[in-house]
Amino acid sequence: MKSVVTTVVTAADAAGRFPSQNDLEAVQGNIQRAAARLEAAEKLAAGLDAVTREAGDACFSKYSYLKQAGEAGDSQVKVDKCYRDLGHYMRLINYCLVVGGTGPLDEWGIAGAREVYRSLSLPTGPYVEALTYTRDRACAPRDMSPQALNEFKSYLDYLINALS
């Protein structure tokens, strides 16, 4: 799993040297930003189900045709799977906030997503809509502190860009 510390250690190991001052400074920089990340992760974990539900509702209200016969959400089972996927994405964003990098989203969410959605003929637009709704709905200080919100939104934007 890629994170600042593992990247630093991998580079030091490749060179066969002990962690240098530069390496320690890089880790220190990561630690300084960690408080905001962990706050965002905690708030997101606490409200994961509510956030997922709101995002899914927003997507189905904007693209109401999705529930018509023959579309991607024409049965309750399929609708539930859409909510489940959104829950997975929120969980992966929670992981990214914990790790401090996009590793979890890259490895478990984005890698292969395009191919899967294409082979299942699922539209990615509604996912983008749901995630955009979450991004614009979240506000500071109601949900979390401004710095934490900034971290949260940057991962949402990363995912939106990957799915667009």
Next chain:
Amino acid sequence: MLDAFSRSVVSADAKTAPVGGSDLAGLRSYVRDGNKRLDAVNAITSNASCIVSDAVTGMICENTGLIQAGGNCYPNRRMAACLRDGEIVLRYISYALLAGDASVLDDRCLNGLKETYIALGVPTQSAGRAVAIMKASATALIGETNSPASGGKRFRKMETTQGDCAALVAEAGAYFDRVVGAIS
């Protein structure tokens, strides 16, 4: 390879649960004691060559047969290999201490080390003793419990802010014990 953060993510993913609550408490303590941890890594890296040579010297003093003809540290070529291995082990322990997780030590250093030593005829008991001496000096440097009496001419005190670093000393000690356990 994992660090303290990705370790909690991987175990949460196995349960399909977000990381929250009690999991975050452990990570917060990593963040809170981040500077202590960096000082601890620095204590090891800055004194690496001293720690290693001291450990190998101690190992040989306790068992002088190692440097007599036929011993495993005779001739210089094998002595050099011994010093090099000590430094490699210490290096991976410093990585593990920086990451706050033993996976880098396990994956890249300990996996297969015992089998390699047996195949090469390296006495694992002596190697374990050298690691134990490295543990004693490294933990003394991290916890600043070393004294001029035990350090002799090589006495060194790291000039860091005084504070409680018992948890880090215990963590570093556990990594050394892990090496001893893996090769014996």
